[in-house]
Amino acid sequence: MDITSLFTQFLSGLTYGTILFLVAAGLSLIFGVMNILNFAHAALWLMGAYFSYTFWNLMQEYSFAFWLSIPLAGFAAAAVGWFLEVVLIKRIYKRELHEQLLITYSIALILSDTIKLTWGVTNKLIVRPEMIRKPVFIFGSPLDSYFIFVILSGAAVAIGLWWFLKYTRYGHIVKAAVYSREMVAALGIPIPRIYTWVFTLGIFLAGFAGGIQAPIGSITLGMDNAIIIQAFCVVVIGGFGSLLGTLVGSLIVGEVFSFTILYWPEGAMVLIFVITAAILIVRPWGLFGTPMRT
Amino acid sequence: MDFRKTTAFFVTVITCLFFFGMTGAKAAEPYNLGVALGLTGAGALYSADGVEGIKLAVEEINAKGGFLGQHKVELFIRDSQTKPDVGVREVKDLILRDKIRAVINDYSSAVAMAVKPIAQEYKVLHIASISNSENITMINPSPYTFQVVPNSYMQAKAAAVAVAKMANQKGWKEYITIASDYEWGRSTQASAVKFLKESAPNLTLKKEFWPRLGETQFTSYITGIMAMKPDFVLGSVASNDNVAWMEQAKTYGFFDKIPYPGSLITVTELQLQAKTLPRNMIALTRAPFFAHMDNPMMADFVKNYRAKYNKYPSDWAVLSYDAVYALKQGVEKAKSIDTEKVKDAMKGLTVDLTRGKLTFRTIDNQLSCSSYTGTIADDPRYPFPIYKDIIEIKGSESERPESEILEARKATK
Numbered sequence: 162m163d164i165t166s167l168f169t170q171f172l173s174g175l176t177y178g179t180i181l182f183l184v185a186a187g188l189s190l191i192f193g194v195m196n197i198l199n200f201a202h203a204a205l206w207l208m209g210a211y212f213s214y215t216f217w218n219l220m221q222e223y224s225f226a227f228w229l230s231i232p233l234a235g236f237a238a239a240a241v242g243w244f245l246e247v248v249l250i251k252r253i254y255k256r257e258l259h260e261q262l263l264i265t266y267s268i269a270l271i272l273s274d275t276i277k278l279t280w281g282v283t284n285k286l287i288v289r290p291e292m293i294r295k296p297v298f299i300f301g302s303p304l305d306s307y308f309i310f311v312i313l314s315g316a317a318v319a320i321g322l323w324w325f326l327k328y329t330r331y332g333h334i335v336k337a338a339v340y341s342r343e344m345v346a347a348l349g350i351p352i353p354r355i356y357t358w359v360f361t362l363g364i365f366l367a368g369f370a371g372g373i374q375a376p377i378g379s380i381t382l383g384m385d386n387a388i389i390i391q392a393f394c395v396v397v398i399g400g401f402g403s404l405l406g407t408l409v410g411s412l413i414v415g416e417v418f419s420f421t422i423l424y425w426p427e428g429a430m431v432l433i434f435v436i437t438a439a440i441l442i443v444r445p446w447g448l449f450g451t452p453m454r455t
Numbered sequence: 456m457d458f459r460k461t462t463a464f465f466v467t468v469i470t471c472l473f474f475f476g477m478t479g480a481k482a483a484e485p486y487n488l489g490v491a492l493g494l495t496g497a498g499a500l501y502s503a504d505g506v507e508g509i510k511l512a513v514e515e516i517n518a519k520g521g522f523l524g525q526h527k528v529e530l531f532i533r534d535s536q537t538k539p540d541v542g543v544r545e546v547k548d549l550i551l552r553d554k555i556r557a558v559i560n561d562y563s564s565a566v567a568m569a570v571k572p573i574a575q576e577y578k579v580l581h582i583a584s585i586s587n588s589e590n591i592t593m594i595n596p597s598p599y600t601f602q603v604v605p606n607s608y609m610q611a612k613a614a615a616v617a618v619a620k621m622a623n624q625k626g627w628k629e630y631i632t633i634a635s636d637y638e639w640g641r642s643t644q645a646s647a648v649k650f651l652k653e654s655a656p657n658l659t660l661k662k663e664f665w666p667r668l669g670e671t672q673f674t675s676y677i678t679g680i681m682a683m684k685p686d687f688v689l690g691s692v693a694s695n696d697n698v699a700w701m702e703q704a705k706t707y708g709f710f711d712k713i714p715y716p717g718s719l720i721t722v723t724e725l726q727l728q729a730k731t732l733p734r735n736m737i738a739l740t741r742a743p744f745f746a747h748m749d750n751p752m753m754a755d756f757v758k759n760y761r762a763k764y765n766k767y768p769s770d771w772a773v774l775s776y777d778a779v780y781a782l783k784q785g786v787e788k789a790k791s792i793d794t795e796k797v798k799d800a801m802k803g804l805t806v807d808l809t810r811g812k813l814t815f816r817t818i819d820n821q822l823s824c825s826s827y828t829g830t831i832a833d834d835p836r837y838p839f840p841i842y843k844d845i846i847e848i849k850g851s852e853s854e855r856p857e858s859e860i861l862e863a864r865k866a867t868k
Contacts, residue, residue: 166682173675180672273495282499284695286702288730296707303681305674305706378671378699379727383496383537387669419675423682426664429675 169302170419176308178415179315183373184388185395185407186318187366193402194339194359197250198258200265203389204272205238205364209371210380211276212237214285217375227290231314231372238368239361241272246360251353269385277382284379311373318366319408326404335359339402394437400450409448486526486792488513488779489555491545491570492585493537497668497695498562500723501771505585506532507764508772509559512779515759522786528779531555535566542566543573550577556794557582559778562694564588564607564638574599578794580801584778585771587741588642592819593860594867599798601820603778603808605741607643608855613826613848614717614739615650618689621716621737622655627686629661633676633700634691636665643691647717651689661685670696673703681709690718698727705733720831722769729839736831738842742770742777742810745834745841746827753809767837777808781815781822813850818857823850 188202213234220226245268253261289307296303326332334355338345346352374384391414399410414433421429446452490509492502513528521527531553535542542561549555550573557580561567567586574581575597582601583591589608592600605613621627632648634640644663651658662683664676680688692700697719704710710733720738722745744767747753756776760768768776784807786792789800803817813824829842 166678169678169682170675173678176674177672277495282494282503284500284698284727286698286727289706294706294731303678303707305703307706308674374671378673378702379695381497381695381698382499383669383695384671387667387671419679422664422675422679426662426676426679430667 165301168300169304170423171416172299172302172304172308174416174419175412176305176311176415177418178412179308179312180370180374180377181388181391181395181414182315182408182411183318183370184367185392185399185411186322186404187363187370188392189396189399189402189404189407190322190366191360191363192396194335195250195254195356197254197360198262198265199250199363200262200389201245201268201272202265202363202367203385203392204269204276205242206367206371206374206388207380207382207385208241208272208276209234209238209368210375210384211280211285211371212368213372213375214280214287214380217287224290227287227376230287231375232369234372234375235365235369238371239365242364242367243357243361245364246357250360251357254356269389273382273385282382284381285375286379287376289376307376311377314369314373318369319404322404331355331358391433394433397437397447398440400447403447403449403451406447406449483525483527484792485529486522486557486786487529487531487553487555488782489546489549489553489558489560489579490530490532491535491542491549491558491560491566492532493542493562493566494532494534496537497693498535498537498585499695500698500727501585501694501721501769502537502562504723504769504771505559505562505775507760508768508774508776509779511756511760511763511772512776512783516779516783522783522792523790526786526792535561535563537561537563537566539563539566539569543569546570546573547577550574550579555579556792556797557782559584559775561586564591564642567591568638571595571597571600580782580794580798582778582782584775586639588638589646589855590638590642592821593855593863596819596864598802598820599794601781601801601815601822603781603822603824604774605824605826605850605853606821607639608646609824609848609850609853610719610739610741610826611643611646612650612853613828614689615647615654616848616852617737617739617828617846618687618717619651619654621714622651622658622687625686625714627658627714629659629685630687630689631662631664631680631683631685632660632689632691633664633666633680635668635670635693635696637668637693640665640668640691640693644689647689647691666692666696666700668693668696671699673700674707676700677704677707677709681707681712685713687714687716690715692718698724701728702731705731710736717828721771722767723771725831725841726767726769726839732831732840734831734833734840737828738831739826739828740770740842741826742773742824743827743842743845744768744773744809745837746845746847747810750809750811752807756809767839773809777810780808781806816854818860821854823854825849826853 213230216230216233293306297306395410399406533545562585564586587604589606634644716737721740785797785801789796805814825847829845832843
């Protein structure tokens with residue numbers, strides 16, 4: 162296999178990894194700060210995709226509709242996330258992990274039915290603008306031109322989150338809350354309010370990722386079932402709560418999948434699960450996670 | 456007035472009314488028809504159209520009094536979620552709670568195969584109108600299960616006939632397959648590979664790809680296949696996944712570089728991807744309405760369907776509509792709604808459907824129906840592309856020989 166083909170496959174892995182990162186970033190952030198394993202994350206991601214379709218549909222005649230619908234999907238999903246946090250999630254912070262999983266799984270089922278009732282069962286298709294319907298060639302390797310935007314968005318989210326956590330006051334509070342929420346609360350910082358906004362931000366990322374996913378294929382019910390498993394693999398490999406870990410985990414999953422397909426197509430997904438299982442056994446806190454949390 | 460005589464008169468009248476009423480009620484006993492299709496999950500897109508076709512057929516039949524002019528058809532629609540366990544649960548519930556006599560099921564062949572023994576156990580007719588794995592009727596056959604859609608073997612053979620012709624013309628040597636990793640995808644791919652081996656023995660299968668059902672990201676598959684530079688690719692990607700696969704492959708210029716003949720592009724995709732579907736692509740489908748507009752039943756169906764739903768019917772609407780009319784004609788032949796009689800009447804029955812006069816094969820209850828190949832092209836009569844230069848491969852040309860079916864059954868015993 163020539164170098165161009167290998168580079169093409171690398172680019173495919175990069176795009177796949179970026180899409181996974183966008184989904185997993187919010188999941189990891191919410192778990193890292195709030196200790197909530199949100200099984201409904203992918204359902205909110207799917208809702209974001211449907212929101213994006215609705216916004217695009219409403220503004221179709223305008224050239225900016227396609228691009229604007231993506232962040233708007235993030236905000237709409239964030240509103241749903243905020244509501245869920247205030248009404249439900251707030252009440253399960255101190256519950257056992259298995260209870261949290263059951264409750265968030267129930268939320269996922271409710272959201273799936275809500276999506277079905279709101280948007281119906283028919284697939285939704287967003288028609289891309291002419292300028293991103295053809296491939297671009299990077300060193301002779303074809304790349305879906307829309308994926309340039311996807312990769313840049315992934316990079317922007319990674320940098321934005323890193324900057325937020327490292328350089329802003331709220332970022333420092335959020336990071337501090339990861340390690341000792343009691344100490345943060347003792348300083349007079351309202352932890353519940355911080356949690357609400359962290360959850361909302363996490364769901365904004367899910368909705369934004371859904372908006373980005375929407376024009377890649379068609380939007381269909383049940384899309385969330387597969388992605389949530391892969392997103393969990395990503396955060397397990399990278400380490401729950403670690404932004405860098407999520408990024409690296411996504412890229413590992415994307416590239417492993419992409420290159421395994423060339424040589425052992427049947428085993429591409431299996432290998433990812435094997436890596437995930439191995440990490441869980443050898444280093445349960447993931448590649449970049451921390452073993453000690455209070 | 457003699458009180459006793461008056462009382463006797465009224466008692467007689469009331470008794471007569473009661474018994475006439477009973478007889479009347481019996482004569483008007485409704486025919487409970489179950490529908491268990493994958494209204495959510497991977498099969499949602501096709502199943503929704505199937506339900507529309509069924510509803511229209513039932514409305515038309517009920518407007519004329521129902522089956523045999525007296526048994527109104529009552530519909531009980533459930534969502535199998537395209538999952539075998541849910542499909543079985545829902546069909547059992549339809550049988551036990553709603554007392555259905557027949558069920559149209561499913562989008563997924565895996566669900567249909569799980570439901571088949573349940574239908575047989577409870578002696579309920581089972582009609583597969585969308586799912587088309589050959590194994591639904593070939594292996595462990597049930598006298599209660601009928602299939603009105605060309606099965607995976609018939610479709611694969613039809614595609615292979617077309618592809619072999621092209622391979623000989625263009626000197627193709629190597630090919631790759633990509634198929635959804637579940638019952639239908641696996642059996643369709645296996646049949647296609649077998650037929651190609653028979654019709655074009657010089658062709659080599661270079662690689663097989665099996666994206667899982669529900670896959671949303673095909674990029675790695677697309678670039679992987681392109682890197683391997685096959686002469687052509689055979690695809691059997693299912694429903695929603697097929698839309699994602701086609702859309703993503705197109706943006707890589709896949710179809711400009713690699714011939715992709717014989718893939719399933721149904722009227723659903725023709726409509727949904729009207730603007731974006733690559734033209735001049737050679738494709739395969741199961742029941743395109745435009746191939747039979749010369750049949751008055753199809754013309755009427757299209758007219759009524761458009762009036763009711765404001766769109767053209769997909770293959771799934773046509774097939775499911777036909778399923779109800781096949782059942783109706785079975786009831787008429789049996790002159791009864793009794794399931795045992797209808798089941799016996801449908802065996803080997805020739806039925807008038809939107810796709811013409813077609814016969815259920817006695818050996819497996821598979822309707823001997825056609826598959827269709829053609830080139831995707833725009834047509835001013837429709838707001839979406841249709842097939843031109845349609846080749847209709849009749850059931851008799853594409854069915855598995857009966858001797859092979861018997862052998863397969865023997866092998867599985």
